Amino acid sequence: MAGERQMSTPPTIHEAMVVLLPRLVAFARTLLGDPDHARDLVQEAVTRALAAERVPADPAAYRAWMFRIVRNAAIDELRRRREQVSDSAIVPDIWGFDEACIAKITVGQGLTALSAAHREIIGLIDIAGFSYAEAAAFLDLPPGTVMSRLARARSLLLAAIEASTVRPMKANKGRRS
Amino acid sequence: MNDDNAMNAERERRERDLLQLNALVDGELDPAAQAEIAARLAADRDLARGYAALARLKACVMEFVETAPVMQVPSQPASSPARAVWRRFAWPAAAAAIVAILSGAGFLAFMPRSEPVALEDSADRPIMFAAFPMRPVIPDFAAARLSLRGVDFRTLADGPLLVATYRGPRGCRLELHVRPAGLAAPAPGGSRRAGWNAGQLAYELIAFGMPEARFAIIAEAARRQTRLNADPDAASGLRQAGLAAPPCTG
Numbered sequence: 001m002a003g004e005r006q007m008s009t010p011p012t013i014h015e016a017m018v019v020l021l022p023r024l025v026a027f028a029r030t031l032l033g034d035p036d037h038a039r040d041l042v043q044e045a046v047t048r049a050l051a052a053e054r055v056p057a058d059p060a061a062y063r064a065w066m067f068r069i070v071r072n073a074a075i076d077e078l079r080r081r082r083e084q085v086s087d088s089a090i091v092p093d094i095w096g097f098d099e100a101c102i103a104k105i106t107v108g109q110g111l112t113a114l115s116a117a118h119r120e121i122i123g124l125i126d127i128a129g130f131s132y133a134e135a136a137a138f139l140d141l142p143p144g145t146v147m148s149r150l151a152r153a154r155s156l157l158l159a160a161i162e163a164s165t166v167r168p169m170k171a172n173k174g175r176r177s
Numbered sequence: 178m179n180d181d182n183a184m185n186a187e188r189e190r191r192e193r194d195l196l197q198l199n200a201l202v203d204g205e206l207d208p209a210a211q212a213e214i215a216a217r218l219a220a221d222r223d224l225a226r227g228y229a230a231l232a233r234l235k236a237c238v239m240e241f242v243e244t245a246p247v248m249q250v251p252s253q254p255a256s257s258p259a260r261a262v263w264r265r266f267a268w269p270a271a272a273a274a275i276v277a278i279l280s281g282a283g284f285l286a287f288m289p290r291s292e293p294v295a296l297e298d299s300a301d302r303p304i305m306f307a308a309f310p311m312r313p314v315i316p317d318f319a320a321a322r323l324s325l326r327g328v329d330f331r332t333l334a335d336g337p338l339l340v341a342t343y344r345g346p347r348g349c350r351l352e353l354h355v356r357p358a359g360l361a362a363p364a365p366g367g368s369r370r371a372g373w374n375a376g377q378l379a380y381e382l383i384a385f386g387m388p389e390a391r392f393a394i395i396a397e398a399a400r401r402q403t404r405l406n407a408d409p410d411a412a413s414g415l416r417q418a419g420l421a422a423p424p425c426t427g
Contacts (some may be wrong), residue, residue: 026241036322040345047388102230107237125203126238132205151192151199154234 016062018044023127024070030123031074033112041077045069062140067128078116086177102161110160118153125150194224202231310377313355315341316399323351323395336360350385353399371396375403 009016021042028038028045049055049069056062122136132150136143197214200206206214218225315328323343331338336357343351354363358379362372367383369392374380380403384392 023242029241030238040322042386043391047390050390102233102237104237104240107234108241111238122238126235127242132200132203145195147200150203151195154199154231155195158230158234 015061017049017066020066021046021062023129024066026127027067027123028074029068030119030127031071031116032077033119037077041073043068045073048073058101060134063128064130064134067124067130068138075116075117102158106161106164107157110157113160114153114156117149118156120151121146121150122157194227198224198231202235235368242316310357311379313339314375315402316402317345317354318351318395318399321345321391321395321398323349333360333363338363349387351387351395352383352385354381354383355379356381371400373400375400376423378403 004011005006024042024045025035028041029035032038032041045066049066056065096123111122114122121135121139124138130138132143132146135141135150136146139146141149197206197210201211201214218228286381315325323345326342326344329340329342331340333356339353339355341353341355343353353366356362356379358374358377360379362379362381367385369384369387369389370381371392372379372381380399382392382396382399387395
């Protein structure tokens with residue numbers, strides 16, 4: 001946290017922000033579910049970050065700081081919506097899963113069925129690119145909890161995909177005569 | 178009892194495997210653990226299917242980053258001490274990332290409207306328009322996800338005032354006030370204001386709670402639109418350029 005008290009030069013900061021933007025938007029999208037709201041939220045978060053007088057100088061700390069701003073804004077937004085999503089009681093079975101069902105469209109739909117905490121852990125690991133240790137520090141959780149939460153989240157996501165009526169179209173490998 | 182124990186043991190084994198497979202997909206296993214699970218994957222078809230499912234799932238989630246719309250970093254707020262430095266590099270930094278302005282408002286500047294919008298429902302329109310020295314322009318902020326909710330004509334002590342109200346999905350509210358140039362502005366309000374003249378009309382955009390950077394983008398788009406409309410030569414020139422231009426071939 002000491003790094004957050006240091007000043008660094010704005011060009012480095014904003015260049016870092018430019019690189020982070022697509023991941024921040026994608027992360028916000030996993031939390032909120034809606035791409036338009038995600039863009040709005042990140043815009044506000046970035047504006048808030050630009051107005052901050054002190055920012056972390058270390059790139060890793062800066063990344064965590066930016067994701068934390070977006071996360072906090074998303075939590076506020078979800079509170080406003082009073083979203084109440086409970087975990088599914090179904091114990092998912094990934095072992096017989098039909099891999100062909102997994103496509104971007106089905107994953108996008110499946111994410112909306114998850115709780116905020118499960119969407120968040122998937123967003124942090126797969127979109128933000130955090131390691132388990134970084135995610136644990138970010139969420140202030142033991143690494144073991146991060147691992148189990150992530151495993152549970154992915155299993156539930158697979159279960160949501162399987163339960164969905166949306167199916168990706170099969171690629172036509174043959175040629176039409 | 179033995180069956181229960183066996184089922185519990187099986188469930189625990191599956192849960193351990195699930196954690197291992199996730200860690201493998203995420204590159205979080207040390208080399209020894211990797212080798213161990215790799216050997217099991219080669220021999221256990223179910224385990225291999227689970228791994229394939231998780232790997233594909235991760236790849237699909239990661240695709241969201243690539244398809245996420247690229248945004249422009251908003252300009253530095255005026256209160257920031259780094260403002261001067263920001264100005265120096267703002268364009269190169271933004272150019273590296275810009276594909277579309279986040280709010281979408283920017284492109285409005287390049288899409289001039291020659292006709293006001295959403296005034297058709299107003300029964301008072303002919304009378305009120307007669308009170309204005311020229312027809313007011315109501316900019317379209319739909320691309321910035323602000324929709325026009327209403328247009329109201331008011332009569333102030335010294336002349337008419339048109340008030341267009343816009344709302345966004347997240348509590349954003351804008352008002353556009355249009356009055357004949359030279360008339361006094363109504364009482365101040367809102368959290369941000371931008372005023373300009375276009376032809377014989379005075380425009381004032383008023384935001385309620387909108388971030389400064391976003392407001393600046395929208396105000397600039399509105400300013401350009403209204404000014405373009407107020408300059409018939411520029412507008413007709415653009416229309417001619419659109420109609421008479423030869424195909425772009427190279």
